[in-house]
Amino acid sequence: MANPSRIETQVLIIGGGVTGTALVRDLALRGVDCILVEKDDINAGASGRNHGLLHSGARYVAGDQEAAVECRVEGEILKRLASQTIQDTGGFFVAVEGDDERYIADFPSHCKRSGILVHRVDVAAARELEPALSPHTIAVFEVPDASIDPFRLSLESMAQARTLGARLMRRSRVIGFQREGRRIRAVQVRSMQLGEDVWIEAAQVVNAAGAWAREVALLAGASINMTYSKGTLLVTHGRLAQRVVNRLRPPGNADIMMPGGTVSIVGTTSTRVDSLDNIYPTTAEADLIVDEASRMLPALQTMRFIRAYSGVRPLVGSTGVADGRTASRGFALFDHDVDGIDNLATITGGKLTTCRLMAERAADLVCRRLGVAAPCLTAITQLPVAPECKWTEPGHAPREWMRTGQAETLLCECEMVSASAVDTIYAALVAAGDTPTLTDIGMRSRVGKGACQGAFCAVRAVAHLYQRGDFQAQRGLDEIIDFFAERWKGQHSVLWGEQLAQAELMEALHCGLFGEELRGDDMHGLCPPALNGKVSP
Amino acid sequence: MTHTRQDTFDVAVIGAGMAGMAAALFAAERGLSCIQIGNGGGILFASGLLDLMSIHPLAERRKWGFPFDALAALALEQPQHPLARIDATSVRTAFNAFVAALGKAGLPYAPLGKANSDVLTSIGTIKPTYGVPRSMIAGVKALAQRPPCLFVDFHGLREFSARQIVSTLGDSWPAARFQRLQFPGTEAVPELYAAHLARALENVETRARTIDLVKPLLGDAQAIGFPALLGLEHSVEVHAAFEAGLGLPVFEIPTMPTSVPGLRLLMALEAAVATRGVSRRHHSTVDSIVFDDETATIGLIDSPGGERVVARTVVLATGRFMGRGLVADRGHVSESIIGLPVHQPTSRNEWHQRDFLDPTGHAINRAGLLIDDSWRPLDAAGNPAWPHLFAVGSILAHQDWMRSKCGSGLAIATAWAAVRQITRQLYGDCDKAGEP
Ligand SMILES: Cc1cc2nc3c(=O)[nH]c(=O)nc-3n(C[C@H](O)[C@H](O)[C@H](O)COP(=O)(O)OP(=O)(O)OC[C@H]3O[C@@H](n4cnc5c(N)ncnc54)[C@H](O)[C@@H]3O)c2cc1C
Ligand SMILES: Cc1cc2nc3c(=O)[nH]c(=O)nc-3n(C[C@H](O)[C@H](O)[C@H](O)COP(=O)(O)OP(=O)(O)OC[C@H]3O[C@@H](n4cnc5c(N)ncnc54)[C@H](O)[C@@H]3O)c2cc1C
Numbered sequence: 001m002a003n004p005s006r007i008e009t010q011v012l013i014i015g016g017g018v019t020g021t022a023l024v025r026d027l028a029l030r031g032v033d034c035i036l037v038e039k040d041d042i043n044a045g046a047s048g049r050n051h052g053l054l055h056s057g058a059r060y061v062a063g064d065q066e067a068a069v070e071c072r073v074e075g076e077i078l079k080r081l082a083s084q085t086i087q088d089t090g091g092f093f094v095a096v097e098g099d100d101e102r103y104i105a106d107f108p109s110h111c112k113r114s115g116i117l118v119h120r121v122d123v124a125a126a127r128e129l130e131p132a133l134s135p136h137t138i139a140v141f142e143v144p145d146a147s148i149d150p151f152r153l154s155l156e157s158m159a160q161a162r163t164l165g166a167r168l169m170r171r172s173r174v175i176g177f178q179r180e181g182r183r184i185r186a187v188q189v190r191s192m193q194l195g196e197d198v199w200i201e202a203a204q205v206v207n208a209a210g211a212w213a214r215e216v217a218l219l220a221g222a223s224i225n226m227t228y229s230k231g232t233l234l235v236t237h238g239r240l241a242q243r244v245v246n247r248l249r250p251p252g253n254a255d256i257m258m259p260g261g262t263v264s265i266v267g268t269t270s271t272r273v274d275s276l277d278n279i280y281p282t283t284a285e286a287d288l289i290v291d292e293a294s295r296m297l298p299a300l301q302t303m304r305f306i307r308a309y310s311g312v313r314p315l316v317g318s319t320g321v322a323d324g325r326t327a328s329r330g331f332a333l334f335d336h337d338v339d340g341i342d343n344l345a346t347i348t349g350g351k352l353t354t355c356r357l358m359a360e361r362a363a364d365l366v367c368r369r370l371g372v373a374a375p376c377l378t379a380i381t382q383l384p385v386a387p388e389c390k391w392t393e394p395g396h397a398p399r400e401w402m403r404t405g406q407a408e409t410l411l412c413e414c415e416m417v418s419a420s421a422v423d424t425i426y427a428a429l430v431a432a433g434d435t436p437t438l439t440d441i442g443m444r445s446r447v448g449k450g451a452c453q454g455a456f457c458a459v460r461a462v463a464h465l466y467q468r469g470d471f472q473a474q475r476g477l478d479e480i481i482d483f484f485a486e487r488w489k490g491q492h493s494v495l496w497g498e499q500l501a502q503a504e505l506m507e508a509l510h511c512g513l514f515g516e517e518l519r520g521d522d523m524h525g526l527c528p529p530a531l532n533g534k535v536s537p
Numbered sequence: 538m539t540h541t542r543q544d545t546f547d548v549a550v551i552g553a554g555m556a557g558m559a560a561a562l563f564a565a566e567r568g569l570s571c572i573q574i575g576n577g578g579g580i581l582f583a584s585g586l587l588d589l590m591s592i593h594p595l596a597e598r599r600k601w602g603f604p605f606d607a608l609a610a611l612a613l614e615q616p617q618h619p620l621a622r623i624d625a626t627s628v629r630t631a632f633n634a635f636v637a638a639l640g641k642a643g644l645p646y647a648p649l650g651k652a653n654s655d656v657l658t659s660i661g662t663i664k665p666t667y668g669v670p671r672s673m674i675a676g677v678k679a680l681a682q683r684p685p686c687l688f689v690d691f692h693g694l695r696e697f698s699a700r701q702i703v704s705t706l707g708d709s710w711p712a713a714r715f716q717r718l719q720f721p722g723t724e725a726v727p728e729l730y731a732a733h734l735a736r737a738l739e740n741v742e743t744r745a746r747t748i749d750l751v752k753p754l755l756g757d758a759q760a761i762g763f764p765a766l767l768g769l770e771h772s773v774e775v776h777a778a779f780e781a782g783l784g785l786p787v788f789e790i791p792t793m794p795t796s797v798p799g800l801r802l803l804m805a806l807e808a809a810v811a812t813r814g815v816s817r818r819h820h821s822t823v824d825s826i827v828f829d830d831e832t833a834t835i836g837l838i839d840s841p842g843g844e845r846v847v848a849r850t851v852v853l854a855t856g857r858f859m860g861r862g863l864v865a866d867r868g869h870v871s872e873s874i875i876g877l878p879v880h881q882p883t884s885r886n887e888w889h890q891r892d893f894l895d896p897t898g899h900a901i902n903r904a905g906l907l908i909d910d911s912w913r914p915l916d917a918a919g920n921p922a923w924p925h926l927f928a929v930g931s932i933l934a935h936q937d938w939m940r941s942k943c944g945s946g947l948a949i950a951t952a953w954a955a956v957r958q959i960t961r962q963l964y965g966d967c968d969k970a971g972e973p
Contacts, residue, residue, distance in 0.1 A: 283886045290867070409695060456696070459660060466698045467698040480660070487893075489891070500865050515663070516894060517894040
């Protein structure tokens, strides 16, 4: 590393979640030159591990009116301008016997106070519309909740930013800052694949690292008061309802069920954690969610779950919040003046629903500092559809398959992912100068997301990529192993019933037959009889 | 030997996986009257390879070249393992009998020696096993010697890429080449299934056209590998025709389930038990077993041949979660038919490791039925649940067949040992057929 290369740009954005990608798009639309660096992949953090609820705001009406209004306004904007990422399912708030009568009675007026459309639905009529609702339901209200695909949102925001000249560096981790007085002169970024460092010299740096924002700020010599809350979600095999179903009570555990394509997502939990490492769903969390959510939707007691996942919410404390720029209790924007840095900002907290607004506020600050007068365009500009980004949507691939007359080779039968979908995704990544992995493809498609959890389609996708010459030597086998290691984190907590049998089949295939657990330098050698007995590694 | 509904069978085998099939086969060979209940779904998933024992202890990933040495080590270090309860001679006898029956049913295996063989799999890994189908044995030799070799596959076979195998072997087999071909008559078909191609190759003309496609590609090849699809019922004939037509050793490579070798195994085992006079209820499911002093009455559902079967002994070969012998809710694993106690970890939290490929394996896979020395499952007090109930195969506790590579061995050897015990119990020291 005698002479690490240096790159220049106007704004460096750290973190490729919904906030960072919304920000890079916002700035690119204002004509600002940006680089986004992401240590893993787009939406590797909370943005890929959330509920996907585009909040109407109703959840917050009693406790946090400001957040409720913010959600309502932002939800309306996204429904208008990013409709391809949204399924406007509508939502029910449902109370069951034993829930707080007072909260139920106040709910409609609280919604109205925040401008949220609400109407009471007769319980019997609601149960006809959504037969999965509990017979112990005592009150139902309808609100304009919707479901949003955060992968597609981030991928398409990034795609548009790129067409405007922005650069994305995946698997590039910020590991240090070079200061010069009150300024950051350069940011040290390590390529996780090559192990090489580059220095990025930017006039302004924005830390959009979500729960990692504290760590990143510390590297720059700034401090943020932050604690972490882990949330876990379960994915069912089969769709439970047409609408989002929320529990009508103050926000608590396991009170949201989100339908999406052929699955439903139920959760979440909230546990304080001290570290961002080793975050995975536990059996206790899975049990808690099943027991609690089945009070609204009793079928969950016997439903099959295909996987679980956990994300971390950054909880930003009040001390250290710089000044009046803190837009709301929902998210936090720090200008780091008090830390003695003039060209760093941090934008964190908030919600998926409000990511556009968060980006706007951060971009306003950056542009003010840069002397750029261009206004924010994201509240009035359509998010363009990017063809390579459409495969994340559950149900898209089957429709496409029906449309093309079924003359396509399917690599995944659970989710009907075709070979050409994999090719499109692969080509788009390569065109961006990347070396795509199987996990990358899984993130951008439904590969591995069906009931078999990739046991079959991962093998087919790898065979397909070897056949095309994209994978060589041991690479595809390494990729299969990495892919399952990653998927397994979300599986082991929900393995009972039918899904346990599925996991057994997966292991019978990948260990029993393929012996993947034996791979490694020592084991790859043969074991001819001439060796006379045992071969020890 | 035909049995009507009223008959009392010597043995009722519940399950038609590897273990159930082996039990029915051995029971019939010993002259016991036998009825078998259950479908052969599990075998369809098998690879055709008959594992005995390769990896022990799991945590060390120690790989054994000689399965019987591995079993001897196992007997010392893990005496509770079901395979540690059977002497080597019996294991050998059982395997030989099983493989002989398969051979007679048209599915020959290479002669069983002392050593394990390394077999190349369809994804390019190397899998140690014991019993190798004759159609795959040239591959074992080729893998050991690595001569110039051609790997062939077909457009539309989604889980098999010859290029993947060659690429994965890389420098370790520089003289390996690959070629993808269009299977005759499948030009417009985007997806092909190995079983269809296997069936198609039983047609002499299609076979000849396929061989003609390969011939010009041979070059300096000294062996040729294909995905395992060279014939179904007549795989011996198809394989021989390929070797004769190409003039070289031809070998099959085991593929992802459901595979052609799995289908062949199922067909051969069904034929083997049928010719030995075993009564079968393929489509039935057992939902109860009621024991009295002398017999067991087995309640069936979906049974065209009657609702009840009466037998003097019962062999439970219902497998694990996939087979449905064991079922699990969120807190507990149970045995599915009679609720026998299941040895298991104390909570679900301990069922699985955090790492899928953790070398020690997942604790849930060692859950199962505990047995006495006569293969009788134990009740909660640790005594045999019933004197005439036996359990074999993967439902047994204290084993992890997927990691040890002992699936078929466990099925075959435990079935053999339990049937021997049953014969003794019913007919004294000698078996009914009069053999020792
Ligand atoms: C369980 C759960 C459920 C939720 N459900 C909802 C919901 O239904 N609706 C809703 O509106 N909101 C929801 N949220 C909130 C929402 O997910 C988050 O607000 C949002 O995803 C935050 O996005 P972000 O881009 O700020 O952070 P993140 O998505 O966490 O992105 C930060 C990125 O920074 C990268 N990074 C970190 N350190 C570095 C470094 N040193 N160098 C380079 N890159 C780095 C990370 O890899 C990561 O990709 C939920 C959150 C959780 C945890
Ligand atoms: C993916 C895969 C790869 C494999 N690869 C190999 C390999 O490489 N080498 C090898 O040696 N072996 C392999 N095997 C086979 C393996 O050895 C056997 O599947 C395993 O030993 C289990 O056999 P089993 O007979 O105990 O159980 P199963 O095969 O699960 O059979 C259980 C049987 O019981 C029946 N049953 C259950 N409950 C009832 C009921 N109530 N009424 C009636 N019937 C019932 C089921 O229908 C089934 O027929 C593989 C298996 C799989 C799944």
